[in-house]
Amino acid sequence: MSKEILVNVCMGTGGIAAGGVEVMEAFKAGFADAGMDASVEKHCAVHQVGCRGFCARDVLVDVAIDGNRATYQYIKPDMVPRIIEEHVKGGAPIAEWMVGDDYHSFHDRQVKVVLSDCGRINPEDIDEYISVDGYKAAARVLNEMSPADTVEAVKKSGLRGRGGAGFPTGVKWGFCAANKSDRKYIICNADEGDPGAFMDRSVIEGNPHAVIEGMTIGAYAIGADTGYVYIRAEYPLAVERLKKALADARAHGFLGQDIHGSGFNFDIKIKLGAGAFVCGEETALIASIEGERGMPRAKPPFPANKGLWGKPTVINNVETLANLPYIFRRGPEWFASLGSEKSKGTKVFALTGKIKNTGLIEVPMGIPLKEIIYDIGGGIEGDRLFKAVQTGGPSGGCITAEHIDLPVDYENLVKIGSMMGSGGMVVLDETDCMVNIAKFFLEFTQAESCGKCVPCRIGTKRLLEILTRITEGNGRPGDIELLLSLANDVKDASLCGLGMSAPNPVLSTIRYFRHEYEAHIHDKRCPAAVCRALITFMILDDKCKGCGVCLRACPAGAITGEKKKPHSIDRAKCVKCGACFDVCKFKAVLKE
Amino acid sequence: MINLTIDGKTISVSDGATVLEAARAAGIEIPTLCHDPRLKPYGGCRLCIVEIAGVPRPVTSCTTPATDGMTVTTSSERLFNLRRTVVELLLSDHPNDCMVCERAGDCSLQELAYFYGLRENRFWGERRRYPKQDMNPVIKRDMEKCVLCGKCVRVCDEVQGVGAIDLAYRGFGAKVCPPFEKDLDCEFCGQCVSICPTGALSGRMWAGKGRQKDVKETETVCPYCGCGCVLTLHTAGNRVIRVSSKVDTPNEGWLCPKGRFGYEFINRPDRLTTPLVRREKGGALEPASWDEALDLVAARLGAIKDAHGPDALGGLASARCTNEENYAFQKFFRAGIGTNNVDHCARY
Ligand SMILES: Cc1cc2nc3c(=O)[nH]c(=O)nc-3n(C[C@H](O)[C@H](O)[C@H](O)COP(=O)(O)O)c2cc1C
Ligand code: SF4
Ligand code: SF4
Ligand code: FES
Numbered sequence: 001m002s003k004e005i006l007v008n009v010c011m012g013t014g015g016i017a018a019g020g021v022e023v024m025e026a027f028k029a030g031f032a033d034a035g036m037d038a039s040v041e042k043h044c045a046v047h048q049v050g051c052r053g054f055c056a057r058d059v060l061v062d063v064a065i066d067g068n069r070a071t072y073q074y075i076k077p078d079m080v081p082r083i084i085e086e087h088v089k090g091g092a093p094i095a096e097w098m099v100g101d102d103y104h105s106f107h108d109r110q111v112k113v114v115l116s117d118c119g120r121i122n123p124e125d126i127d128e129y130i131s132v133d134g135y136k137a138a139a140r141v142l143n144e145m146s147p148a149d150t151v152e153a154v155k156k157s158g159l160r161g162r163g164g165a166g167f168p169t170g171v172k173w174g175f176c177a178a179n180k181s182d183r184k185y186i187i188c189n190a191d192e193g194d195p196g197a198f199m200d201r202s203v204i205e206g207n208p209h210a211v212i213e214g215m216t217i218g219a220y221a222i223g224a225d226t227g228y229v230y231i232r233a234e235y236p237l238a239v240e241r242l243k244k245a246l247a248d249a250r251a252h253g254f255l256g257q258d259i260h261g262s263g264f265n266f267d268i269k270i271k272l273g274a275g276a277f278v279c280g281e282e283t284a285l286i287a288s289i290e291g292e293r294g295m296p297r298a299k300p301p302f303p304a305n306k307g308l309w310g311k312p313t314v315i316n317n318v319e320t321l322a323n324l325p326y327i328f329r330r331g332p333e334w335f336a337s338l339g340s341e342k343s344k345g346t347k348v349f350a351l352t353g354k355i356k357n358t359g360l361i362e363v364p365m366g367i368p369l370k371e372i373i374y375d376i377g378g379g380i381e382g383d384r385l386f387k388a389v390q391t392g393g394p395s396g397g398c399i400t401a402e403h404i405d406l407p408v409d410y411e412n413l414v415k416i417g418s419m420m421g422s423g424g425m426v427v428l429d430e431t432d433c434m435v436n437i438a439k440f441f442l443e444f445t446q447a448e449s450c451g452k453c454v455p456c457r458i459g460t461k462r463l464l465e466i467l468t469r470i471t472e473g474n475g476r477p478g479d480i481e482l483l484l485s486l487a488n489d490v491k492d493a494s495l496c497g498l499g500m501s502a503p504n505p506v507l508s509t510i511r512y513f514r515h516e517y518e519a520h521i522h523d524k525r526c527p528a529a530v531c532r533a534l535i536t537f538m539i540l541d542d543k544c545k546g547c548g549v550c551l552r553a554c555p556a557g558a559i560t561g562e563k564k565k566p567h568s569i570d571r572a573k574c575v576k577c578g579a580c581f582d583v584c585k586f587k588a589v590l591k592e
Numbered sequence: 593m594i595n596l597t598i599d600g601k602t603i604s605v606s607d608g609a610t611v612l613e614a615a616r617a618a619g620i621e622i623p624t625l626c627h628d629p630r631l632k633p634y635g636g637c638r639l640c641i642v643e644i645a646g647v648p649r650p651v652t653s654c655t656t657p658a659t660d661g662m663t664v665t666t667s668s669e670r671l672f673n674l675r676r677t678v679v680e681l682l683l684s685d686h687p688n689d690c691m692v693c694e695r696a697g698d699c700s701l702q703e704l705a706y707f708y709g710l711r712e713n714r715f716w717g718e719r720r721r722y723p724k725q726d727m728n729p730v731i732k733r734d735m736e737k738c739v740l741c742g743k744c745v746r747v748c749d750e751v752q753g754v755g756a757i758d759l760a761y762r763g764f765g766a767k768v769c770p771p772f773e774k775d776l777d778c779e780f781c782g783q784c785v786s787i788c789p790t791g792a793l794s795g796r797m798w799a800g801k802g803r804q805k806d807v808k809e810t811e812t813v814c815p816y817c818g819c820g821c822v823l824t825l826h827t828a829g830n831r832v833i834r835v836s837s838k839v840d841t842p843n844e845g846w847l848c849p850k851g852r853f854g855y856e857f858i859n860r861p862d863r864l865t866t867p868l869v870r871r872e873k874g875g876a877l878e879p880a881s882w883d884e885a886l887d888l889v890a891a892r893l894g895a896i897k898d899a900h901g902p903d904a905l906g907g908l909a910s911a912r913c914t915n916e917e918n919y920a921f922q923k924f925f926r927a928g929i930g931t932n933n934v935d936h937c938a939r940y
Contacts, residue, residue: 276762293759298635298655451740451759451766452636458681458715461764465717482714489677492650492670493638500649 005036005088008062010119012051012205013198013237014359018058019076024048026080027061034084050206052119053360054106057099063087073099102378106357109375111338113346114322115362118206123241126248129209135254137328138216142262150221151177154324157332158344163189163280163317164395164421164497166343166410172314175304176222179312184224187308187315188215188268189285190231190238193277194393195444197424199348200318202360204231204238207322208245212268214321216259217328219266222314227268230285232275242270277394277448281496282315284450295450296496317422319348340366343409347420353390353427354381366407369399373427385430388512392421394441395501397508398428417508419501433530434513435520438505439467445502456499459490463506473533475521480510529591532576536592539580541566543588550580550589596662605658612640612653615666622666623675623707625700625789626741627654630844631750634742639675639704642666650674676708684715685764687736693791697804700789701739722767726776730796730853731785733776735767738792744768744784751846752783782852786836786845795834795853802828811838814851817911818918819843821851832858897929906933 009015009024027046052060057073063083064070070093072083079097087093121128129135141150155170176184188211192200204211215227231239246268249255257265271289278284279294286308288294307313323345327335336344343365349372352358356378363372369389373379380386388398391408397418399406406412410420428437446460466483469475487503494500510517519525526534539550539559544566551559551567558574561567569580581589593604598615605614610633615622625637633655641650645663650671653664665671683705690696722735742759745768749755756778760769770776785793807826814821822841826834835855839845857863867885868877880888896904907925909918918936925934 278762295759298633298652300657447763449763449766451761451763452634452742453638454636454678454681454739455638457740457764457766458685459677462681462684462715462717486677486715489674493641493674493678495635495638495652 004064004066006062006064007046008049008064008119009046010050010052010058010060011048012055012058012119012202013235014051014055015058015060016237020048020059022077023059023061023075023080026077027084030080030084034089048122048124049120050118050123051202051360052206053110053115053202053362054099054103054357055359056357057103057359060099063093065091071099071103072097073103102357106359106361106376106378109371110362111346111364112362113326113335113338114203114210114319114348115206115360116326117210118202121207123206123208124244126209126245126252129207133329134209134325135213135249135252135260137325138213138220138254139260139262141217141328142220142260142264147177147221147223150217153328153332154221157327157335158339158342159320159323159327159335160343160410161317162319162323162347162422164392164419166420169316169320172304172316173218173221175302176312176314179305181312183226183309183311184222185308185311185313186215186219186222186224186227187282187285187289187313188227188229188231188318188321189280189282189315190229190235190318191273191277191280191285192232192235192318192422193275193280193448194395194422194424196352196426197350197393197422199350199360199423201235201238203318203322203348204235204242208238208242209249210322210325211242211318212245212249212255214316214324215268216255216266217324218314218316218321220264222312224314225265225267227266228271228289228308229268230271230273230279230289233272234275239270239272246270276450277444278450278496278498281498284496285315286313293450295452296498298495319423338364340407340409342411347408347423349423349425351377351425351427353425354384354429354432355379355427356381363408365409368405369408370404372408372425373404377427380427380429387428387430387432388434390418390426390428390437390441390505391424392419392501392504393424393426394445395419395497395504396421396424397504398434398437398512400512402512417504417511419504431528431530433471433526433528434509434516435467435471435526436528436530438509439464439471441505442467442502445498449498449502450496453493453495453499455490455493456495456502459486459494460499460502462486463490463503467506470517470520471526471531471533473520473524473531475517477521479521480514480517484510525592535576536571537569537574537576537578537580538590538592539567539569540588540590543586545586545588547585549583549585553579553583555579594658594660596658596660596664598664599666609658610654611642611644611651611656611658611662611664614658615642615653615664620666622653623704624654625704625739626743628743628747628787630839631743631746634746636740636742638678641671641674643668643671676710679704679708680710680713681715682739683710684713684717685719686739687719693737694794694798694800695791699791718764720764720767728776728780728796730780730849731776731782732794732796732799734792734794735769736792737790738768739790740766740768741789742768743787743789744793747783747787748778752779752781754779754781757784780849780853781847782849783846786847786852797853797856798834801831801833802826807833813914814847815912816848816850816854818913818915820914821847823847823851825855893929902930903933905929905931907935909934909936911936911938 007027009020011020059075061072061075062069117132151170151173159169160166190200255267273279276294279288281296283297284294303313338345346362346364348362351361361376388400390398403416413419442464446464449456451457487506491500491503516527519527529535546564556573556575558570559567581591595604601618603614603618623639625639626634635652635655640653642653643650643665720736745758757768757770806828810825812823814823821843824836825832832855835852837845837847866879869880869885909921922934
């Protein structure tokens with residue numbers, strides 16, 4: 001009665017951070033103790049898989065017995081023995097540890113292309129990728145299609161760059177292919193510098209071979225013999241898996257000389273980035289590979305004409321490239337059938353902020369924002385009031401409740417003053433101050449400006465200073481107009497996309513939340529009660545039970561009161577840390 | 593050839609010319625700060641922005657290649673405002689001390705501020721503070737005045753091939769410095785000093801020697817070697833207080849450390865101003881007139897030649913002489929004295 005037992009442990013970075021390695025060890029040790037030892041190994045495999053998206057519930061574990069799969073959430077090593085005992089041996093899954101309906105609605109509304117194999121196959125085993133038809137697309141393209149047909153097919157699929165700007169990939173390839181040159185390059189942009197974004201990391205960690213296969217197809221289409229993956233050194237797991245994947249691909253003849261027996265030669269090098277946001281900008285990235293300081297260069301010339309070492313170069317985002325094997329496996333028409341009119345296929349988003357289900361999601365382009373927030377995301381944390389979604393990270397803007405039915409695609413986001421960006425989606429609720437949010441993003445862009453051009457280097461600094469004084473209660477009449485005028489000038493006059501888009505969070509929050517700015521400046525009030533200088537803490541006599549918890553929690557000794565009698569806060573001593581607000585069980589502390 | 597229209601004028605330029613070059617060729621002025629025709633285009637200061645029909649954003653004319661049929665506008669209210677904002681931002685992070693700055697009257701930033709009439713500033717805020725450093729006697733760096741145009745970095749790399757300085761850090765903290773912010777330790781050619789548009793880089797010995805209006809400029813040829821670089825001597829009163837060189841010279845304005853900084857001998861009290869001769873064997877060197885000195889040399893050379901033949905004499909010329917002088921010198925030895933014993937110090 002040999003049962004086929006398969007245990008999949010989520011080993012994306014989220015999974016590992018939550019203790020994935022220990023959980024996996026616990027399973028291995030548990031099976032060994034139970035005598036289900038090496039001899040039955042192939043019927044009893046503990047298996048690591050890449051990120052499966054639902055990071056808030058890590059460590060996620062699948063236990064499949066003869067193909068019957070149950071998924072557990074929040075698993076810790078000490079829970080493993082009971083799973084082995086009751087579920088694996090006893091055949092009775094432990095219902096209370098299993099994921100609930102929300103896990104399924106989180107997944108059911110999604111359409112997985114890029115992530116379809118992430119979390120299903122072992123990213124460190126090339127045979128598993130091959131077993132799901134991996135490298136078949138590249139083999140067919142290289143042996144049966146001409147480079148020109150390959151470019152045409154990508155054009156037909158409607159694939160657009162997932163790195164931010166949404167430029168049609170086939171058109172870009174066509175420009176590069178048209179150039180005659182002794183050498184050309186293809187670069188995979190895996191710099192992913194947006195705060196909170198981890199789409200590209202998860203793709204490389206979960207399915208590095210798809211990226212390699214995509215790059216090979218691209219290299220063939222444009223005539224490149226060398227590729228680079230520019231990946232930030234802060235992604236050690238992704239780098240390690242990519243290195244292994246490259247070595248395995250070479251060993252299988254999928255990279256190197258005469259790939260797939262087609263006579264085409266191509267290999268890929270890894271270049272580690274040192275973690276500068278601006279190095280994700282294509283010309284800065286190229287400068288960085290060349291060994292120069294990572295500063296953007298003026299365009300034209302565009303990389304497709306004069307890129308790395310002055311040679312025609314195509315640079316594509318990880319997700320863009322990882323789409324290609326699937327496009328060629330299932331046909332450009334299939335891909336073009338997904339998504340909206342001008343935005344085809346799917347998009348991976350990193351859903352974060354005040355949302356119940358944070359994690360990585362993949363949805364068809366054109367899906368209404370509402371479905372992302374409520375059906376996939378499960379709604380707002382604590383069922384508070386939805387305020388806005390910030391898309392496009394520090395370069396984007398916010399989408400308000402007024403636009404919640406908006407189909408999410410490239411054109412629509414730009415129309416309302418935001419952008420797709422690389423796919424960060426931060427959900428904000430009534431407890432978020434929009435001036436503070438704009439300040440947060442400006443802090444980031446201001447610090448990450450490369451310093452080359454004046455509007456960005458000094459302009460973002462001045463924008464940040466004005467925002468800071470507004471949040472500190474020192475805003476002056478006219479500051480909103482000053483912000484608008486400077487933001488527009490920085491946008492118009494900066495050299496690269498960083499400076500051009502850095503003012504977006506300011507412009508978009510003023511556009512939709514001008515009243516919050518006005519409240520800060522004129523009434524010296526922060527409507528969301530976030531900006532410390534503008535809030536006061538008070539104890540409500542009728543709610544205070546005189547328990548004294550706040551008195552003990554206050555680090556400044558600002559709270560006085562006799563036991564069982566209403567306490568009070570001395571405003572002169574209060575440092576506005578909010579400790580009393582957080583500890584009071586009776587909601588007697590008022591913050592406003 | 594490329595034909596384009598700039599501010600309504602039709603202009604023809606050769607392939608590869610930038611919009612800025614085309615405009616300048618037609619006598620149309622566009623403000624620039626980081627551009628220098630001797631260096632590769634950079635696109636950092638953003639002052640040279642222009643509008644091109646069909647392109648939504650303004651583009652920098654110094655980096656944009658001219659193309660056939662292009663229609664360019666170099667001045668409009670929008671461009672004026674954007675350029676003014678750029679200068680205003682630069683000034684918001686600049687020590688307001690033109691009154692004591694060496695470059696007052698000869699500073700690109702000051703000129704721009706004047707042009708845009710910027711006295712008030714909407715953006716006053718934090719200003720970079722850098723300690724003064726460097727022990728070297730010639731180059732003075734005051735990096736609070738730096739506008740990060742990158743010209744010094746580029747000249748050091750592209751022209752001099754030294755690469756002693758580069759940009760470091762990010763954002764508002766970006767600064768030009770030697771590796772690890774150490775003291776400057778380079779060739780001290782001063783090319784960077786000559787190209788800096790502000791008072792950030794200057795000659796240490798220039799300080800406090802004279803305001804721009806008191807300075808007279810005289811063109812001359814550098815005496816240090818046969819290259820013949822053209823120098824501009826800046827004099828105040830009867831003293832040379834600074835040396836520079838203009839771009840439209842055979843040396844394109846570039847000089848070496850000696851030509852640029854080695855001028856202090858001119859006013860040294862121990863500088864020789866007359867020939868010295870030894871009037872008797874073993875005697876001291878004494879001042880003499882040119883006639884006396886030349887007579888003495890002629891007489892002694894003649895006597896040696898008569899007694900021992902022309903090959904008993906040899907001539908060694910100086911690299912500080914011009915080609916013409918060196919030509920005359922070897923002619924004198926070969927034809928006048930009659931020997932081929934003539935050589936030049938640059939061979940040793
Ligand atoms: C400041 C800045 C940062 C960027 N960072 C990234 C990044 O981390 N990853 C990325 O793929 N593209 C990034 N981009 C976009 C790239 O410049 C480029 O457009 C993209 O890699 C092209 O690939 P795609 O056509 O496949 O989207 C960034 C752009 C800017 C201006
Ligand atoms: S816009 Fe900012 S990041 Fe881009 S070149 Fe200018 S200073 Fe550098
Ligand atoms: S020191 Fe002068 S030349 Fe160098 S970057 Fe600064 S302003 Fe430009
Ligand atoms: S002169 Fe063109 S950007 Fe500075």
